[in-house]
Amino acid sequence: MLKAEKLFYSYDNGEKKIEAVLDNLNLNIKKGEFVAVLGHNGCGKSTLAKHFNGLLTPLGGNVYVSGINTKDEDKIWEIRRQVGMVFQNPDNQIVANVVEEDVAFAPENLGIPSAEIRQRVDEALKTVDMYHYRKHAPHLLSGGQKQRVAIAGAIAMRPECIVMDEPTAMLDPMGRAEVMETILKLKARENMTVVLITHYMDEAAQADRVIVMDDGHIVIDDVPRKVFSQVELLKSLGLDVPQVTELAYELNSSGIEIDYDVLTVTECADKIMDYVRSVKSGN
Amino acid sequence: MAIKIENLDYIYMPGSPFEKKALDNINLQIDDGEFVGLIGHTGSGKSTLVQHLNGLLKPHSGNVIINGYSTDTKGEELKRLRCDVGLVFQYPEHQLFEETVYKDIAFGPQNLGLSKEEIDVRVRDAARCVGLPEDVLDKSPFDLSGGQKRRVAIAGVISMRPNVLVLDEPTAGLDPAGREAILSQIKSIYDEGNMTVILVSHSMEDVARLVKRLIVMNEGKVFADGTVEEVFSRGAELRNIGLNVPQVNILFDELVSRGMDINSNVYTVEAAKRELLAYFEKVKEGKENA
Amino acid sequence: MLKDITLGQYFPIESFLHKLDPRTKILIFILDIVIIFMAQTAVSYAVLIGFTFLLMLISRVPVKMYIKGLKPILYIIIFTAILNLFLTDGRDLPVFGYSIGITVEGAIVAVKMAVRLVLLIIASSALTYTTSPMALTDGIEKLLKPLSRIGFPSHELAMMMSIAIKFVPTLIEETDKIIKAQKARGASFDTGSIFKRAKALIPMLVPLFISAFRRADDLAIAMESRCYTGGDGRTRLREIKFTRTDLIGALAFLVIFAGVIAIDIVF
Structure with missing residues (x-):
C-alpha cells in the first residue's frame, strides 16, 4: 500500500545545510495495517508523513502509493485521494463554517456529483459518530469532536489509507479516547490502512505494528509487545513505555x-x- | 502569601445563548509554599479559576483574596497583583514577540518600571531558573525549538518574581522527553523555595509525581481536595469524570479486586514496585512459616 | 466584548428564507438597500418597515438575535441621529417652548437616517442568519462568474471570503488569549497617551500575525491534502439552483419594491 525505498530527504534553508531528515529509509506498509510511528520531536516522523501523499517528494529514493510513484506529477491528485491526511491542530484544517460543508470539501474538489457527495458526507459523519452535529459550527465543538470532523473530511474521499500526524497532541484525555475509538473503528469496519504518528505510548500500544524513528532512521519495527519490552532502548531515545x-x-x-x-x-x-x-x- | 477563595461564582457569557455557570461556589485556601496540582478535564472550570487569581477575571459573586487584598481592584494595585501572581498560559510560546530572548524575558520587569540593572539581574536569573543557557539570550526566540521557546515564555513570567506561579498545561504538545524536562524544571523551581506553585493539568500522571496537594475540578465545582494519596483513593470516581488515572493505579485496583491484599493508593511506577516487592516478600514468608 | 458581534453568523434552521437560492437573496438584499435609500415618503417607509418585519418573521430566527445584531451599531445610529438633528438647516423646532437649535427638517432627517440604518442592519442580519457563509460565497462566486471571462478571480475571491469568515471566531479567541497573557506580564492596553497605547499593541499584534501566518500555512497544506486545485472542476454538496420557490420569492419581493417606488412617485 505505502512503500518507501531508500528514501532520503533534507531541508535546505539556504545559509546552513541541515543534515538529512530522512536517511536511506525503507518501509513497506500493507493494506489494512494499523501502524504507529514513534520518535521524539525532530526525528523525521512528520517529514515521512508528508511523503505519503506527495506533499513532499523524495530527494533520493522513491515512495510508492498503491504502486504509483509520488514523483509522477500527473497522478498526484490520485495519490492525494488515496491517502487521507489528518493534522495536529484541528482548527487549522477545517475549511468551512458548517460541519457537513467541511466534510464535503474534498469530494467537491474531486468533482463528484452533488447527490453522491451528500451520500458520502452522511456516511463519513456517521462513521465518526458526528452525524448529529452535521449542521453545527466547528468552532463550537470540543477538540475531540473537531478532530473527528477532520477524519470524516478525509474518509469522504474514500481513501485507501489515512495518515495522521499527532492528531491527539492538542486534545484532553477524553478527546484522545474519542479519536482512538474512531481509528480502531475505521480499521475494524472499513479495513482502513492507518498510519498514526503519536507521542502517546498507550495509543501506539493499540496498533498492529510500531515503528520507532530516530535521526531519520527506523530503529525498531515490530509488534507493540516486542517494541515496548525494549524499555532501556526506548528510554535512551527519549520515549516512554x-x-x-x-x-x-x-x-x-x-x-x-x-x-x-x-x-x-x-x-x-x-x-x-x-x-x-x-x-x-x-x- | 495566602490565596483565599470564598463562595466564588463565575458565569460565562451571561445573557447569551451560551450562558454557563463556569464556577459554582468555590471555596479554597492555598498557603505559602504549597505545591498544588489543579486537575480537571476541558471545561471543568480550572482555567477560569486560575484567571481569577491575578484579576484577569473578576468574580460575579464571592471573593478572591490574595495576601489580604481582593482581586477586585484597579490601577497600581492591580499591577501589583499581576506581579504577585504569575500566570503562564497554555502554549505560552505563542505569546513571544520580541527580537531576542533577552528582550522578551525583560518585557514583564519593564512593565513594572524597574531599573536597567535590576531588569538585567532578573532576566539572567529567570533564564537560569528555567535552564536556558546564557548564549540563547541574544538569539531570536523564533529560531529556538518548541521546548526551548516554552522555557523562554515561562522565564518571561518568572522574571516578574511572582510569589505564586501558576502554569496552565505546561507540557501540552511536547514529546515525552520534553515533557519530562519541563516537569523536572518546574520541580527545581519549586525547590528553590521562593514560590507557591500551582500546576494546572489534565494529566494525572504528570502531576501526581510532583505535587503534594491535588485539587480536582468538575463542572465548575471542587470535586476533591486533599493529599495526592487521599485523592487517588477515589480512583474509580476520577475515571468516571473523564480523567485518566495513572495506569498503575488502575492495575492496583484490578489486583485488589482479584483478591490481593495491597494498598491501592499507588500512582507511580516506583511506589507500585515497592508495594509489590513487599507483598511478594510477605507471601514468601507466609509460605515458609506455614 | 469582541464575542458579542453577531454579524456574519449563520443560524442553522429550516425556513422559507433558508431555502432560497443565495443569489436570489443577495440580489434582493442589494435591491432592498437601494430602495431603502431611495424611499422618501412616510408611507413608503411604512411599507419597508412592514417588509422588514415580514423578513424577520419568515426567517424564523428569534427576534432576540436581530436585536443583538443591532446593539453594537446602536451608538453609531444615535450619533448620526444627533448630528442630523443639530446640523440640518431649516425651520426651528422648539422643545417645550425653548429653541435649542433643532430644526423640523433635522428631526425628520434624523428619524429617516435612524430608520434606514436599522432596516439596513436587520436586512443584512436576515441575509447572514439564513445563508451559510459557504452558500453566501457560492452565491457571490456565481454572480461574479461572468466577470471571470475577463480575468476576474471570482472563485478565489469567494474562497478567500469564506475562509476569512471561518477564521473570525478562532482569531477573536486567540486575540483574547494573547491580551490576557500579556496583561499577566504587566502589559496595559488601556492607559497612557495614544502614542503609548499604539506602542502597547505591538506585544499583541506580533504574536497574532505570527499565529495567523502559521494557521494559513497549515490550512494551505490541509487543503492541498484534500485535493483542492482551485475553482475548476469543483462540484458542490448543495448545487445552488434557481427553483420555483426562488421565482415566487423574487417576484413577491419585486412587487413590494415596485410598490414602494410607485408610492414615492404618487405621493
Missing part, C-alpha cells in the same frame, strides 16, 4: 521472575497473579 510495561520490567530487574512483554493492565495483572501463585505453590 506504558506504565505497566515499565513496572513489569522494573520488577524483573529486581529479580522477580516475571515477563515484561505486557501492554495492558489486564495482562500485567495476569502475570503478577501467576507469579504470586507460583510462589505460593513453591515453584
Whole structure:
C-alpha cells in the first residue's frame, strides 16, 4: 500500500545545510495495517508523513502509493485521494463554517456529483459518530469532536489509507479516547490502512505494528509487545513505555521472575497473579 | 502569601445563548509554599479559576483574596497583583514577540518600571531558573525549538518574581522527553523555595509525581481536595469524570479486586514496585512459616 | 466584548428564507438597500418597515438575535441621529417652548437616517442568519462568474471570503488569549497617551500575525491534502439552483419594491 525505498530527504534553508531528515529509509506498509510511528520531536516522523501523499517528494529514493510513484506529477491528485491526511491542530484544517460543508470539501474538489457527495458526507459523519452535529459550527465543538470532523473530511474521499500526524497532541484525555475509538473503528469496519504518528505510548500500544524513528532512521519495527519490552532502548531515545510495561520490567530487574512483554493492565495483572501463585505453590 | 477563595461564582457569557455557570461556589485556601496540582478535564472550570487569581477575571459573586487584598481592584494595585501572581498560559510560546530572548524575558520587569540593572539581574536569573543557557539570550526566540521557546515564555513570567506561579498545561504538545524536562524544571523551581506553585493539568500522571496537594475540578465545582494519596483513593470516581488515572493505579485496583491484599493508593511506577516487592516478600514468608 | 458581534453568523434552521437560492437573496438584499435609500415618503417607509418585519418573521430566527445584531451599531445610529438633528438647516423646532437649535427638517432627517440604518442592519442580519457563509460565497462566486471571462478571480475571491469568515471566531479567541497573557506580564492596553497605547499593541499584534501566518500555512497544506486545485472542476454538496420557490420569492419581493417606488412617485 505505502512503500518507501531508500528514501532520503533534507531541508535546505539556504545559509546552513541541515543534515538529512530522512536517511536511506525503507518501509513497506500493507493494506489494512494499523501502524504507529514513534520518535521524539525532530526525528523525521512528520517529514515521512508528508511523503505519503506527495506533499513532499523524495530527494533520493522513491515512495510508492498503491504502486504509483509520488514523483509522477500527473497522478498526484490520485495519490492525494488515496491517502487521507489528518493534522495536529484541528482548527487549522477545517475549511468551512458548517460541519457537513467541511466534510464535503474534498469530494467537491474531486468533482463528484452533488447527490453522491451528500451520500458520502452522511456516511463519513456517521462513521465518526458526528452525524448529529452535521449542521453545527466547528468552532463550537470540543477538540475531540473537531478532530473527528477532520477524519470524516478525509474518509469522504474514500481513501485507501489515512495518515495522521499527532492528531491527539492538542486534545484532553477524553478527546484522545474519542479519536482512538474512531481509528480502531475505521480499521475494524472499513479495513482502513492507518498510519498514526503519536507521542502517546498507550495509543501506539493499540496498533498492529510500531515503528520507532530516530535521526531519520527506523530503529525498531515490530509488534507493540516486542517494541515496548525494549524499555532501556526506548528510554535512551527519549520515549516512554506504558506504565505497566515499565513496572513489569522494573520488577524483573529486581529479580522477580516475571515477563515484561505486557501492554495492558489486564495482562500485567495476569502475570503478577501467576507469579504470586507460583510462589505460593513453591515453584 | 495566602490565596483565599470564598463562595466564588463565575458565569460565562451571561445573557447569551451560551450562558454557563463556569464556577459554582468555590471555596479554597492555598498557603505559602504549597505545591498544588489543579486537575480537571476541558471545561471543568480550572482555567477560569486560575484567571481569577491575578484579576484577569473578576468574580460575579464571592471573593478572591490574595495576601489580604481582593482581586477586585484597579490601577497600581492591580499591577501589583499581576506581579504577585504569575500566570503562564497554555502554549505560552505563542505569546513571544520580541527580537531576542533577552528582550522578551525583560518585557514583564519593564512593565513594572524597574531599573536597567535590576531588569538585567532578573532576566539572567529567570533564564537560569528555567535552564536556558546564557548564549540563547541574544538569539531570536523564533529560531529556538518548541521546548526551548516554552522555557523562554515561562522565564518571561518568572522574571516578574511572582510569589505564586501558576502554569496552565505546561507540557501540552511536547514529546515525552520534553515533557519530562519541563516537569523536572518546574520541580527545581519549586525547590528553590521562593514560590507557591500551582500546576494546572489534565494529566494525572504528570502531576501526581510532583505535587503534594491535588485539587480536582468538575463542572465548575471542587470535586476533591486533599493529599495526592487521599485523592487517588477515589480512583474509580476520577475515571468516571473523564480523567485518566495513572495506569498503575488502575492495575492496583484490578489486583485488589482479584483478591490481593495491597494498598491501592499507588500512582507511580516506583511506589507500585515497592508495594509489590513487599507483598511478594510477605507471601514468601507466609509460605515458609506455614 | 469582541464575542458579542453577531454579524456574519449563520443560524442553522429550516425556513422559507433558508431555502432560497443565495443569489436570489443577495440580489434582493442589494435591491432592498437601494430602495431603502431611495424611499422618501412616510408611507413608503411604512411599507419597508412592514417588509422588514415580514423578513424577520419568515426567517424564523428569534427576534432576540436581530436585536443583538443591532446593539453594537446602536451608538453609531444615535450619533448620526444627533448630528442630523443639530446640523440640518431649516425651520426651528422648539422643545417645550425653548429653541435649542433643532430644526423640523433635522428631526425628520434624523428619524429617516435612524430608520434606514436599522432596516439596513436587520436586512443584512436576515441575509447572514439564513445563508451559510459557504452558500453566501457560492452565491457571490456565481454572480461574479461572468466577470471571470475577463480575468476576474471570482472563485478565489469567494474562497478567500469564506475562509476569512471561518477564521473570525478562532482569531477573536486567540486575540483574547494573547491580551490576557500579556496583561499577566504587566502589559496595559488601556492607559497612557495614544502614542503609548499604539506602542502597547505591538506585544499583541506580533504574536497574532505570527499565529495567523502559521494557521494559513497549515490550512494551505490541509487543503492541498484534500485535493483542492482551485475553482475548476469543483462540484458542490448543495448545487445552488434557481427553483420555483426562488421565482415566487423574487417576484413577491419585486412587487413590494415596485410598490414602494410607485408610492414615492404618487405621493
